[in-house]
Amino acid sequence: MSSNCLNNFTSTIACHLRTGSSSRSTDSSSRKNLGKQLLDRMALSFFTLTTEKLHRAPSPMKRFPCSPGSRIQILPYLSSTASRAPTSHTGPREPIRKKRIMNAPTARSSSVAVAAVDPMENLLDSIDRSLWHVDARLRTSYPGDRGTRQPVHTCYIPADTYHPGIPGEWGREATEVLDSFAGTADALASIINAPLELASEVLPLVRAKLAREPIEDLRLDFEDGFGSRSDDAENAAVEEASASLKAAIEEGEAPTFFGIRFKSFEEPTRRRGIQTFARFVGLMVTDGRLPEGFTVTLPKVTAVEQVEAMVAVCEHLENSGGLSRGALRFEIQVETPQSILSSDGTAAVARMIAVASGRCSGLHYGAYDYSAACGIAAEHQSMAHPVADHAKAVMQVAAAGTGVRLSDGASIIFPVGSDDEIRFGLRHHAQLVERSLHRGYYQGWDMHPAQLVTRYAVTFAFYRRSFAAAARRIAAYTGGPGAGASTDEPATARALAWFIIRGLQCGALSESEVEGATGLSGETLDSIAFERTNLH
Template identity: 55%
Template sequence: MTQGEPVGTDAAVGTTFPDAVRAQAGAALAAVDAELERRYPGDPGTRQPVHTVYVPGDVFGADTVRSWGDAALALLDQHAPDADAFGAVLGLEGGLAAAVHERVRAKLLREPVEDLRIDFEDGYGNRPDAEEDAAAARAAALVAAACDDGDPSRVPPYLGIRLKCMEAAVRDRGIRTLDVFLTGLMAAGGLPGGLVLTLPKVTYPEQVATMARLCEQFELARGLPPGRIGFEIQIETSQSILGPDGRATVARMIDAAGGRATGLHYGTFDYSACCGVSPAHQSPDHPAADHAKAVMQVAAAGTGVRLSDGSTNVLPVGGRAQVHDAWRLHHALVRRSLARAYHQGWDMHPGHLPTRYAAVYAFYREGYAAAAARLAAYARQDAGAVLDEPATAKALSGYLLRGLDCGALDDAEVVSATGLSRARLEGYAAPRRGALTAAAPARDGAP
């Protein structure tokens, strides 16, 4: 056989490698292929809440979500009663201020909280066992009843508990609270679809592995499908970022979860204190926070594990000037997080809701026209001023879908601007591994 002579099944062009060479390459990389599929499946393609609200276990009640929305609306009416006033506080102008103000008010009426965590850790503290047992059982009953009701103004799409951590002093108590809560949900009819569990103050991957085993054991005992129960990992210690061996511990924690990790949540104040940051400078925009979140971001990339920023402890309370200052700070921090691809954060007070949604809505409304035009051009295979690749189409469609999910954008305006159905947007946003080299197909036969 001479060089350039056609080999194998392709007789139209000259090749050199025989079929056996390609087969050998495939065999040599089969384990890597499987590892990529397991470790880096990509984003799950489901809705991600824009925030998580924390409420202590003994404070949470059937009216918590509605009361937060009502308190946020009252604060808005008192300190920024119209679009011009609200826009002036946050630096929004004209049509954007009007659109944001209208949508924020509608959101606070319709779905004031997207994700709620009933806290049995720092927000609850150490109580007698009988008291925490009763509170955990009560939380399960309230969650089950709320899910049965299904009113988004009273029950968020996502909710669950934060248990105590896996360190020796509180481990047994945390495991028991988890057991009481999950058992109570099962007794009331089963686990809700939006159930979220949060494991705090993780320092070693073995603690994550233990949490994963607890979830597995509960599933086996209750006849639940394998992998039904997932959990978030809170990054609140320096050891969760950099281990004693110099490796990025957070990446090992994701692996230790065995596919059950759903999120990484940055804990502003515990992490800052762990690093020796003085209280006056403990903030999500501190350099120590940026370093930790950059490591989290790289560790989670491609794994399907989502990121959440932390919170500010500056509350919008007091006189108008104090409320406005706190709003401006919170708004700026949320915008900063969004620009850094942290699409979720913590909110600790009802007064944070107006500026959380204002920042999120402005972020998507300011950029949606340009994003839609670029995605439409990509879908048409038009050559324009920007040459986008499949990975960018994924990012563009993900941006539009997040705007739709939170209420910043409407289906009609996105379809009109892109010429694409929601199903087509989802196809671009979450293609299977290997599909980034080609345009994602329409999943519903629509444009």
């Protein structure tokens, strides 16, 4: 309660008591005028005090939509209250007049001119105050995509088989498969089910990619691909693999993205997994920094608390290793039903993203473990099974707007064996890659060198097939030369720009092609794709 308001109110009462003691000698007219003045002063003091008290009320919905001490905002309340005032032995009371209240002095000021307050502005201010915490939560929880490059695949190999020459070996083996089974536009078109003209554009791009950057993202596996071994054997593998990876980085032979997958935080493997994680990170740190592109994968997550534990481990390793806060980020591998739906019926994967506190960089779907846990027979386990589609749809909604990226799983039907078996394996993989791209999963796992052929061929065809239409629409949206009227909304324009940027990042499109077709530079496309809306 304001001391000024309280003093004003008590002085009014005191004045009333003093006046009452000497009013016997006052005539009837004077008493009537005095009564009116007293009523005005008491009403003003009371409502000034009340508005300050209500303004400090904890719930925004209980506040008056005005600032403390405002007189104008209480006029409707004064008028309606005064008009219903009961009568006394001195006769009926005169309703309180707006003019009197507006011109009446207050304890704070003797000015008789008070500016009118716009009710709509007060309403808008009140709503802003009531939603500010919601706005802050949305900005934190849904920051949008970072705009950095996302690899089109992740290749997994047992950690103890890694050496710096792995990417080159995979590239050469994939090129041999390309030459033997998809070395012409006709053959490639048959494998990836694309028009001949499109296959002709894609073929040289695939060949160049396999020579330049056959593996974009490589994960050294200490989990299923490594198996259960003695502590000494796993520790030795950590030492050797980390040394080989550091040598590859120094020699410029490491992929753009790389890291490790360690054992899960389930009770039987938890301690071993954390030890491997900690040892490998410690060996990779140089001058208080981790190499650019380094990440780790947390597999077989079955509880939100395991993600919280992962955050605690990351914080400990950062503190003990002299790393900057947030230097360690991780992917969550979604390969158990419990990571999609908790026992209480909530979407566990959404909560996992939230408790990761910005450290979760991706959600990777594990097709075979998840399908098996759902009771799907081995012959029918696939990234295209309905249970897989359900899980990936939940992942997609949970990650939308958070900046967490998605990756589909793997196919273990490798292009190996007879010529017919190799062709079947290539076509099968091509169909799965295209299916993922159509559903907004722009990354997947590759487990065999021959799968690089269809990974790049299908991915490049996906972007090139839709590039011309996307370029026309984004040019029309930005009012480019020769562009017609655009009917696309800002959200669609952002998606179009992001689509073209992804094509540039993976090598499906060239900068000259993009600028020639859209009239836009890469920076302009970035500004459209990552323009922050009110939600972000």
